[in-house]
Amino acid sequence: MGYDQNLGKTKIYSCPICQADTPHLIKGQKGETFALLCGNCGTGSLVQSDELSLYQLHWEEELRQILGSLEQGLDDERHPD
Numbered sequence: 001m002g003y004d005q006n007l008g009k010t011k012i013y014s015c016p017i018c019q020a021d022t023p024h025l026i027k028g029q030k031g032e033t034f035a036l037l038c039g040n041c042g043t044g045s046l047v048q049s050d051e052l053s054l055y056q057l058h059w060e061e062e063l064r065q066i067l068g069s070l071e072q073g074l075d076d077e078r079h080p081d
């Protein structure tokens with residue numbers, strides 16, 4: 001079992017160059033360090049895996065809140081999910 005399953009996938013990360021919260025392509029991994037490529041400006045970044053996980057969690061939480069508030073605004077009727 002290796003880390004190759006992460007290669008080619010994208011993770012949301014905040015690019016230090018273009019300041020965008022944008023999907024970054026995982027180009028490589030060494031131990032706990034990911035080599036990411038910004039999908040916006042193409043800049044490479046080295047990010048620790050735990051930092052990336054935290055960012056992903058934060059992002060998903062924020063996304064859930066945004067989607068939740070949208071649903072509340074748009075739907076008067078409740079849809080069981």
Ligand SMILES: [Zn+2]
Nearest residue numbers: 015018038041
């Ligand atoms: Zn960038």
